[in-house]
Amino acid sequence: MSRRDEVLVSTEWVAAHTGDAAYRLVEVDEDTAAYAGGHIPDAIAWHWKDDLHAAPRRDFLDQEGLSALLARSGVGPDTTVVLYGGNNNWFATYAYWLLRYQGFDRVRLMDGGRKKWELEDRELVTEVPAPAAADPGPLAPVREEYRAFRDDVLAHIGGEGATMVDVRSPAEFSGEVMAPPHLPQEQAQVPGHIPGAANVPWASAAREDGSFKSDEELTSLYGGVGVTPDTDVIAYCRIGERSSHTWFVLHEILGYDRVRNYDGSWTEYGSLVGVPVEK
Known part of the structure; x- marks a missing residue:
């Protein structure tokens, strides 16, 4: 049974919810060069390697590390994370999978990612938000x-x-x-x-x-x-x-x-x- 409407949001939806405190928009990529050159208004950046992995091991963040990342990203107990990225959401879906695996379910993916946003000639900005730290609340058990x-x-x-x-x-x-x-x-x-x-x-x-x-x-x-x-x-x-x-x-x-x-x-x-x- 399709769950498309539960897990995806459109570029139109993201544009309409810019500035909505109920959502934390995050651009995820293998580097943040594209983000620095221009990103969707109010989006913060997660670097696929630096932010999502537990160096020096080849493994990703555990639940404690993920909670810390969410906290410093300004994700509160009622905040929904909306992810997007380049290359057809290549790394954004990895971040989505990691969040769900580690028991965080308030997450959606912007269908089409940066590519669709740019093809539609939507606004890109260089201002970097500085969200206040928050408490994301407890995570569900690891899946x-x-x-x-x-x-x-x-x-x-x-x-x-x-x-x-x-x-x-x-x-x-x-x-x-x-x-x-x-x-x-x-x-x-x-x-x-x-x-x-x-x-x-x-x-x-x-x-x-x-x-x-x-x-x-x-x-x-x-x-x-x-x-x-x-x-x-x-x-x-x-x-x-x-x-x-x-x-x-x-x-x-x-x-x-x-x-x-x-x-x-x-x-x-x-x-x-x-x-x-x-x-």
């Missing part, structure tokens, strides 16, 4: 069912009623390259994909303006590789951000219950010793 670890992935290979979706580009899936061409190629030790995985590039779910395709189009896209409401799905990519976009489509928009994001993704799996790999 372990939203995340897959390496052992879950290995147990998933060939499992009955189990499907694996590799959301990387066809060149990454085939083993031709290790990462998108504009990124370093050395993150994993070997190229290829997890045996049995279907290749559905994450961007296949988006329209030209960055917004999500219709429920009917999305159901057909993933149904074509055996992903249906009753299957057990693990999505992965290179570092877990593109697969968050696919997790959002399947779990949050289409309402498929059993969908996990393998955030270790190919940088972890492609460096493990003794695991099966296909090219």
